[in-house]
Structure formats: structure tokens, C-alpha cells
Amino acid sequence: MNVKGVDTWSASEYNKTASFVYSTEHTTPILTLLDPKPGDKVIDLGCGTGEVTLKLSGVVTDVGIVVGVDSSQNMASTT
Secondary structure: OOOOOOOOOOHHHHHHHOHHHHOHHHHHHHHHHHOOOOOOEEEEEOOOOOHHHHHHHHHHOOOOEEEEEOOOHHHHOOO
């Protein structure tokens, strides 16, 4: 959001220019430290377009839960 409170984030632009953020190279160390397990409950704050949220949901399986939250409706509504 900009200083006037207008949501200026673009999910498609983010995915085109910042996909390195959720690349395996960058997410593997984070997921290793987090060490999620099936059945875990995880909140992904600042989830952006939700790629890491989806990776986490695959790990916690259907017996766990992952909730992605982002301040930008433009980003979070793509997941």
C-alpha cells in the first residue's frame, strides 16, 4: 500500500519480477528451520501471492491447516 492507503500491489507483476522470493533456493532454508509436520497449524503472515503458503499446506496435509494473510487484497486474492 502506498502512503494514501491505496493498494498498489500487482500479483502478476510480483510473480513476473520477484519470483525469486518463493524460489526453492530461498524457501528451503526457511522451511527447514520451520520444520512443518503433518497436522501442524501455520499462519503465513505477509503471504503475498501464496506460493509458500501452498508449499506449507502440502507438508501439513489435510490433517493440518495453513492460513495465508496479506495486507494487500490484490496479492492475497490470487490464492
